[in-house]
Amino acid sequence: MNDELWSEWTKLPIDSDELKKYQASKLKQLLIRCYEDSPYYKEKFDKANVNPYEFDDVTQLSQYPTFDKYEERESQAQSKEHLGHPLGMHITCDEKKVNRMSASSGTTGTPSFQGHSYTDRQIIFKHMARLADIAGIQPGDKVLMAGVMSMWVAGIPTVDALLDFGANVIPIGGLVGTAKVAEMIELTHPDVIICTPSFARILIKKCKNELNIDLPSMGIKKVFVYGEPGGSEAQIIKEIEEGFGGATLFDMAGGTGALNPIFTSCTEHDGLHFIAQDSTFIELYDRETNTVLPWQDGATGEFVYTALEREVGPLIRFKDGDLIQINTKPCKCGFPGIRIKILGRVDDMLLVKGVNVFPSAIRDLIMRFADQVTGNIKVMKTSESPVVAPPLHIKVECKGSLSLASKQQLDEKICEEIKRVLRFQAKLELFDEGELVMEYGPTGKVKLIENINN
Numbered sequence: 001m002n003d004e005l006w007s008e009w010t011k012l013p014i015d016s017d018e019l020k021k022y023q024a025s026k027l028k029q030l031l032i033r034c035y036e037d038s039p040y041y042k043e044k045f046d047k048a049n050v051n052p053y054e055f056d057d058v059t060q061l062s063q064y065p066t067f068d069k070y071e072e073r074e075s076q077a078q079s080k081e082h083l084g085h086p087l088g089m090h091i092t093c094d095e096k097k098v099n100r101m102s103a104s105s106g107t108t109g110t111p112s113f114q115g116h117s118y119t120d121r122q123i124i125f126k127h128m129a130r131l132a133d134i135a136g137i138q139p140g141d142k143v144l145m146a147g148v149m150s151m152w153v154a155g156i157p158t159v160d161a162l163l164d165f166g167a168n169v170i171p172i173g174g175l176v177g178t179a180k181v182a183e184m185i186e187l188t189h190p191d192v193i194i195c196t197p198s199f200a201r202i203l204i205k206k207c208k209n210e211l212n213i214d215l216p217s218m219g220i221k222k223v224f225v226y227g228e229p230g231g232s233e234a235q236i237i238k239e240i241e242e243g244f245g246g247a248t249l250f251d252m253a254g255g256t257g258a259l260n261p262i263f264t265s266c267t268e269h270d271g272l273h274f275i276a277q278d279s280t281f282i283e284l285y286d287r288e289t290n291t292v293l294p295w296q297d298g299a300t301g302e303f304v305y306t307a308l309e310r311e312v313g314p315l316i317r318f319k320d321g322d323l324i325q326i327n328t329k330p331c332k333c334g335f336p337g338i339r340i341k342i343l344g345r346v347d348d349m350l351l352v353k354g355v356n357v358f359p360s361a362i363r364d365l366i367m368r369f370a371d372q373v374t375g376n377i378k379v380m381k382t383s384e385s386p387v388v389a390p391p392l393h394i395k396v397e398c399k400g401s402l403s404l405a406s407k408q409q410l411d412e413k414i415c416e417e418i419k420r421v422l423r424f425q426a427k428l429e430l431f432d433e434g435e436l437v438m439e440y441g442p443t444g445k446v447k448l449i450e451n452i453n454n
């Protein structure tokens, strides 16, 4: 471990008084900045009857209102209209301080934006250097970036941080396709590759079956994966490590609101280490009781993130939507602190051809035809796994009783829209109004997924 990269705060137990005191002072500065520099936050805090000047203990943060993706989207829609930029009404700095704008794809087709200042970028650099330290990556190592770049939030920012670290970055990006990436691997012989687990798996198959490229002999020693489940699943880890000729896989992750990446697995493949206690305040949140849970081994909940020093658009208490399980047992690798296991998206994520799809997003999209559909839909699945092979079978309830010709037309239009926006093929089954019986969970939430396996 390179001691210069790890502050004393990163080595303390997550519930230590010393760490909490440090985090409380950082939180107080952040809350006051939000209150003073953002009318949006001032109104939000006043409404919740909280006063940042009286903040002196981390437990007080639970009295502050949370933030989520819907609020973020709405705030960004408003800032487009009123401020002329898409960074949200919750921005706290001068727009001129923004050094980079990135976006997340957004499964409904509306991207959400993240701005980074020069200082924000330095924090990302710090996190990336820590990941490299855990993985044993050195400056000068060749790192081929095959994750999607463009404006994608985990794309260029990752490349930027690796450049700062001093890696020899080969920024090809995943959008060129597996064949081109394979060709570049053969030409450049990278030490490390970064991509999604799906991309890695397709690449392995393609090299073996179509391209006549011997991937195991290319000398790739480390595979960093991110962006979707898989990098912590034993079978997939094995497949990828073997496919790259005995490379070591590392699963990296982050949370919306943080300056990512802030989690990585190690050589033990037994959970993701939290590497950013000095820059990111996390709370384990119980959705049922609306309370913050103590740091207990095995506890599950949703993380709520607050980046302590973020300059552009800080998100106070951002509920990210991942279900997490806490592991407080010491890791064999010797790295201190908690580890996490990401159990899945709160929203019942589906994975169709490597693309994350949420049933709620499918419904949102189908509701674009609200003059002809009721909004009652059911996504049919044949196994418990989130991985679904296209075409995805979706039951859709129409308004009234449409003629056969109208139904056929509607069917085509919806399928086209799903293909265009969500990028997968659907197979629809259209019902007359009243014919599709919906199920509801114990809290009244409609079940949009039906498992037809059992």
Ligand SMILES: [Zn+2]
Pocket (backbone or CB within 6 Å): 265, 266, 267, 268, 273, 331, 332, 333, 334, 335
């Ligand atoms: Zn470890």
